[in-house]
Amino acid sequence: MRFTLRRLARHYLPDLVYGANDGIITTFAVVTGVVGASLSEKVIIALGFANLVADGFSMGASNYLARRSAAEAVDRSDRAEAARHGVATIAGFLVAGVIPLVAYVIPVSDGTQFPLAIALTGVALFVVGASRSLVTKLGFLRSGLEMLFVGSLAAVVAYGIGAFAAGLVDS
Numbered sequence: 165m166r167f168t169l170r171r172l173a174r175h176y177l178p179d180l181v182y183g184a185n186d187g188i189i190t191t192f193a194v195v196t197g198v199v200g201a202s203l204s205e206k207v208i209i210a211l212g213f214a215n216l217v218a219d220g221f222s223m224g225a226s227n228y229l230a231r232r233s234a235a236e237a238v239d240r241s242d243r244a245e246a247a248r249h250g251v252a253t254i255a256g257f258l259v260a261g262v263i264p265l266v267a268y269v270i271p272v273s274d275g276t277q278f279p280l281a282i283a284l285t286g287v288a289l290f291v292v293g294a295s296r297s298l299v300t301k302l303g304f305l306r307s308g309l310e311m312l313f314v315g316s317l318a319a320v321v322a323y324g325i326g327a328f329a330a331g332l333v334d335s
Contacts, residue, residue, distance in 0.1 A: 187261025
């Protein structure tokens with residue numbers, strides 16, 4: 165039984181990591197963009213959860229459709245397998261993607277939400293990145309740092325765009 169569960173986990177790990185990576189990065193990009201625009205925490209929560217659910221569904225559905233398109237003969241077993249990969253992507257996206265929002269839904273003192281969101285997101289990016297080493301030949305440290313770098317770059321860009329857009333509106 166254990167071998168089967170391990171094999172099953174390895175089979176869907178790329179989908180889980182793909183979903184988790186995108187969930188963390190896109191949700192945190194929403195958070196940083198809103199913070200960059202100096203908008204309220206209410207906006208962070210509304211846009212963050214809207215992005216989380218809509219983009220998570222989109223990612224899973226896209227994975228499902230891509231796998232169906234790649235199949236030579238689309239029969240019921242191909243559809244079921246494609247659906248399982250899609251569900252794994254959605255699950256990874258939702259579970260990991262909620263992490264940047266945690267700081268805004270738990271009771272913490274004012275002014276600490278964004279630093280807490282940064283810390284939680286950084287740890288999550290590193291852990292998800294490091295988990296890639298289970299299916300790649302890269303080491304866990306390199307894999308973790310790589311994903312942390314990419315996610316951080318996306319956050320910086322989103323923050324800058326948010327600040328820029330707010331400046332356009334305020335002018």
